[in-house]
């Protein structure tokens with residue numbers, strides 16, 4: 001259970017972090033606001049999940065329980081369980097939108113299914129997050145269409161982005177051992193069940209955006225089990241700098 | 252009505268505290284002054300996202316990260332309201348942005364200083380948002396209606412920012428010796444630039460007299476600066492930090508703090524573009540604008556296609 005929650009939390013934290021990198025540098029002010037909104041939602045979701053993990057873990061022998069920040073700031077690369085997709089660099093705005101759209105398509109159907117979890121906390125959490133994620137998916141789908149079916153330049157950039165990120169799309173809907181076990185208990189989402197919905201949504205939006213998914217692409221995976229791309233180390237080096245340089249301080 | 256009468260009527264409205272609205276007659280110079288001031292203010296909000304945005308990825312806790320993201324987002328919102336307020340005067344947002352990018356428009360010099368340690372995020376909220384509030388509270392009563400109303404909304408958020416900044420300072424000033432050192436270092440660097448935010452001395456200020464007569468401004472630069480020093484000194488004392496000014500002392504007779512002279516050479520050199528980050532700030536805005544051009548163009552092209560689809564003739568059959 002703990003590791004399942006960490007998978008969900010780490011996805012939200014790392015993608016939120018990447019989106020935060022845009023703040024002040026987006027193509028227009030309205031987009032600064034929109035991307036920051038999504039970053040805020042995701043970081044907020046990560047906090048709730050880490051807090052829940054802390055509660056479930058309970059106090060250690062010295063009577064201290066872990067805080068949300070212990071999970072975010074004091075774990076190393078191999079302990080993070082996010083998918084490879086979310087740690088990929090922002091690239092240009094096309095890369096960011098394609099990354100967001102692929103993630104949102106998974107996130108939305110996963111979260112909707114999670115509202116049926118037998119775990120009351122998780123179903124409540126999913127209920128609350130679903131509203132936010134519905135907006136994220138609408139935002140990224142709209143931008144897929146604007147850019148995919150905008151100008152020749154934007155179309156080319158989007159097609160390039162899809163080709164470079166497609167390799168990370170499979171991991172989202174391929175269950176690892178933890179996900180299989182929790183799905184069998186009715187706590188977690190059965191990814192095999194939502195897979196048709198996720199792929200249908202992606203195909204529908206790609207078609208509407210005049211974009212094509214590449215075929216015969218090898219799907220990378222491993223993030224959920226702590227085997228990451230080289231990018232995550234740099235994200236953590238930056239994110240964790242103060243907590244690591246000045247351990248145990250209140251900020 | 253002759254222009255003389257119009258002008259007299261305009262001034263009498265101002266004197267009677269009646270707000271000037273977009274459709275009302277106003278002197279050209281009033282309109283120009285407002286467009287200049289409001290757009291500078293808008294640019295400051297947008298450029299102001301950069302020094303704080305610099306620490307979003309390094310915020311030391313999830314709570315601080317959320318607060319910082321929300322704050323920088325608020326500043327983008329302020330920029331948007333202000334550009335819209337300028338548009339009510341007949342200006343165009345894109346033209347105004349072009350002037351900024353071309354280096355022709357000014358923005359608050361304070362954002363040309365770097366953020367070097369985490370306490371800077373506290374100091375900016377406390378001092379920079381604090382100084383901005385002094386100015387903006389005055390502007391909630393400015394004579395131009397849309398500007399005054401935008402300020403009411405913005406001021407609420409700015410006081411939130413100031414409280415959050417001060418809260419960071421409290422945490423740092425009461426933290427480890429290293430944290431306390433960061434807090435002091437940060438105050439040392441931000442104190443004087445914050446006082447400079449109020450602009451030149453009244454005697455040197457070129458736009459002041461007319462702006463006061465038109466009630467665009469309602470307090471002079473020096474008055475506002477004094478007010479800022481008076482409220483901020485006790486806050487620094489509460490933190491146990493030392494304001495870097497040996498001349499600072501309470502003057503019983505005046506009922507105000509006396510303080511040292513600003514380094515006006517530094518002030519003018521930053522205004523002229525030679526501050527530590529003038530070049531970097533502008534470069535970051537230009538890069539965002541240029542890198543984003545294809546995105547904006549695509550959005551326009553896509554909207555045009557959608558519009559086209561809605562037309563009855565073209566929607567039915569292309570074949």
Ligand SMILES: [Fe+2]
Pocket residue numbers: 296325326329405409
């Ligand atoms: Fe602001």
Ligand SMILES: [Fe+2]
Pocket residue numbers: 326380408409412
């Ligand atoms: Fe602010």
